[in-house]
Amino acid sequence: MRIKLEDLNSLDLDLTFSCGQAFRWRKLENSWIGMVDDVLLKLQLENNYLNIQSSKPIHESRVREFFRFDDRLDIIIKKLNRNKEFKTISSSIKGLRLLRQDPWECLISYICSRNCKIMMINRMLCDLSKNFGEKVTWGNQTDYCFPSPKIISKSKLNELSRCRFRFGKTQANEVREIAKIVCSKELDFEKVKKMSYPEAKVKLMSIGHGIGNKVADCVLLFSLDKLESFPVDVWIARALVELYSQKFNSKLIDKIKRKQNLSPKEYTLLSDFGRQHFGKYAGYAQEYIYHWKRLRDGAC
DNA sequence: CCCCAGGCACATT
């Protein structure tokens, strides 16, 4: 199968899969390999086409949904470019798309992301999949489905904590507790998806077990269609200081430069700034700024 | 050996 792209700037696979939004995709020569639902995909760009090979049939509409091809990237970037600081950034980053990920996998991914390097996040999620997910083999490629909430909820803490979590059994327990809450439908992603951004964020944060401001905003942006979400991590905070220093007081700026943790109020101040500044596509701006700042400061 | 990484929960002030 192949999907015709709007133009050459509407998709860059390297940027989209290595910018730190999704964690289990891998590059093999000229293509990217990973899972969508229980299907193993091999993706390749060729001129204006996205070529898709899959371990079993997958509908084109599902791939379009995953890549958010319903978002007109050219129009979104054009709107964001009215901000002159952003225009400079976006001029060097073409074809970075937000993905529409599975909310359950996305939530666990960002639980694992806390205070952790991206390389280690990748590994934790691959450990989880390899140890608890269903194996998929296709030719000489092997991958694993992300384990269901049910499987994780019934796992033993000792086995779960073999997945090399940043905070060991404490974090394994968080993952398992969240799995139980998802199984019980106390957290129903389809319902959260229908809520407004503020309502949805309150709902996610009410769960606890490691879901704070940052984790909630990432899940809302990357899997629950809340494109106005503007997650603030250390990189975004530093980028905002660099780009818009005149907008913040010197105490906050100093705190960010010293790499001290932000209070909930300070988080909200920065996230609200992003939203007010960039509007309903603030999340796209966030991801471009995140990638730009990391590249600039030589993050690995 | 040192450092610190897409934070959060909880105790203390």
Add this chain to the structure above:
DNA sequence: AATGTGCATGGG
């Protein structure tokens, strides 16, 4: 409401 601390892995 702000600040401090435990969490406890593993790569550079």
